[in-house]
Amino acid sequence: MAQPQGIHARRAALRLLDAVLRRGETLDIAFAAATKDVRKFEDKALARAIASEVLRWLTDLDALIDSATKKPLPGDAKARQVLRMMLAQWLRLGTPPHAVVATGLDLLAGGPRRLAHGVFSTLTKREVALPEVPRLPAEVAARWGDRAPAIAAGLAEPPPLDLTLRDPAETEHWQVQLSADSLMPGHLRLARGANVEALPGFADGAWWVQDLAASLPARLLGQGEGGHVLDLCAAPGGKTLQLAAQGWQVTALDISKRRLDLLKANLKRTGLKAGAVRADALKWEPKHQFDAILLDAPCTATGTARRHPDVLHRIGARQIEEMAELQAELLDRAQGWLKPGGTLVYATCSLERAEGEEQAAAIGLPLAPILPEELPQGLAPAPEGWLRTDPGMLAEHGGLDGFFIARWRGGA
Numbered sequence: 001m002a003q004p005q006g007i008h009a010r011r012a013a014l015r016l017l018d019a020v021l022r023r024g025e026t027l028d029i030a031f032a033a034a035t036k037d038v039r040k041f042e043d044k045a046l047a048r049a050i051a052s053e054v055l056r057w058l059t060d061l062d063a064l065i066d067s068a069t070k071k072p073l074p075g076d077a078k079a080r081q082v083l084r085m086m087l088a089q090w091l092r093l094g095t096p097p098h099a100v101v102a103t104g105l106d107l108l109a110g111g112p113r114r115l116a117h118g119v120f121s122t123l124t125k126r127e128v129a130l131p132e133v134p135r136l137p138a139e140v141a142a143r144w145g146d147r148a149p150a151i152a153a154g155l156a157e158p159p160p161l162d163l164t165l166r167d168p169a170e171t172e173h174w175q176v177q178l179s180a181d182s183l184m185p186g187h188l189r190l191a192r193g194a195n196v197e198a199l200p201g202f203a204d205g206a207w208w209v210q211d212l213a214a215s216l217p218a219r220l221l222g223q224g225e226g227g228h229v230l231d232l233c234a235a236p237g238g239k240t241l242q243l244a245a246q247g248w249q250v251t252a253l254d255i256s257k258r259r260l261d262l263l264k265a266n267l268k269r270t271g272l273k274a275g276a277v278r279a280d281a282l283k284w285e286p287k288h289q290f291d292a293i294l295l296d297a298p299c300t301a302t303g304t305a306r307r308h309p310d311v312l313h314r315i316g317a318r319q320i321e322e323m324a325e326l327q328a329e330l331l332d333r334a335q336g337w338l339k340p341g342g343t344l345v346y347a348t349c350s351l352e353r354a355e356g357e358e359q360a361a362a363i364g365l366p367l368a369p370i371l372p373e374e375l376p377q378g379l380a381p382a383p384e385g386w387l388r389t390d391p392g393m394l395a396e397h398g399g400l401d402g403f404f405i406a407r408w409r410g411g412a
Contacts, residue, residue, distance in 0.1 A: 224248025303402025
């Protein structure tokens with residue numbers, strides 16, 4: 001018997017959701033295993049899109065399901081998971097209900113197909129809709145406090161595609177070539193969905209993919225003029241490429257061989273130079289001090305929820321505490337490797353105060369305040385002199401990731 005078209009993508013999406021919600025894996029880590037039986041690129045992309053939209057709108061999808069059942073389905077029930085997927089395809093991806101039913105119910109072979117069909121039919125007859133802004137899980141909303149509504153609004157849509165140029169002087173040229181917008185020199189913004197490797201300039205290494213917020217920490221170190229900089233926890237290398245392009249002699253350190261291989265591949269493609277070192281930053285000892293250090297520290301990555309909505313459901317107090325402890329250790333070591341008068345930039349792609357403001361408050365070095373003219377128009381440093389971004393900012397331009405960034409000068 002022939003299987004409905006796209007069923008392999010739906011099964012892969014179901015495996016992805018199981019990996020995230022039951023085992024606590026990231027979408028990125030789970031993706032290869034979940035899609036191993038899916039051959040077409042388009043089907044792999046569909047599986048990722050279905051799983052991402054379920055995770056982005058999970059609280060609202062569950063509310064719709066519960067409104068159409070006499071008794072709530074268990075949270076881990078397969079029928080609930082499949083219904084989440086069916087609703088996400090209909091309400092977010094624009095799949096016609098008949099096609100949703102044809103592919104969705106097959107995932108429940110031998111299970112409660114009649115129940116799922118009944119719930120979905122009830123909701124389609126009611127012509128239900130999702131709200132304009134996804135509802136955050138209660139714990140997440142409590143953590144983000146007053147900022148939560150604006151952040152949630154920034155999570156409603158997947159993000160556009162941001163590029164960082166190797167040569168900021170060519171911004172206008174590449175704007176025309178790629179029909180892109182630009183929010184500051186060296187930055188381009190394209191509509192999502194582009195095949196990155198097929199775009200002009202990719203093969204020549206004229207640019208690399210990097211969210212606008214992620215490009216700011218390296219920018220805040222300025223031109224290197226041959227000085228030595230340590231890019232701590234560097235891979236996969238976007239900030240290393242920036243620093244090399246800004247004239248720094250870069251030592252790029254990371255513990256992951258796979259991620260360092262990506263960094264080396266990006267260096268080769270762009271023709272930029274950096275020394276790659278594979279080591280544990282908690283054990284490594286440099287041979288000399290550095291003029292500048294960029295610590296883009298390992299973190300919970302809750303600021304990347306626009307493209308990685310799994311963080312809304314995987315990250316809790318335990319993970320935040322573990323990451324904050326690691327960040328404090330790395331910051332302590334990094335300060336000892338900085339030359340007198342050198343510059344230290346600390347950044348995390350996290351929305352959690354424990355990974356940002358609370359870390360910065362514990363540093364004993366003199367703060368080098370971030371200046372408004374160093375930032376894209378529409379962003380401003382906090383009164384303390386550091387920068388906090390979140391997905392609700394620059395909404396009229398497509399938003400940006402959540403980051404915390406602070407900068408200090410080394411003592412005498």
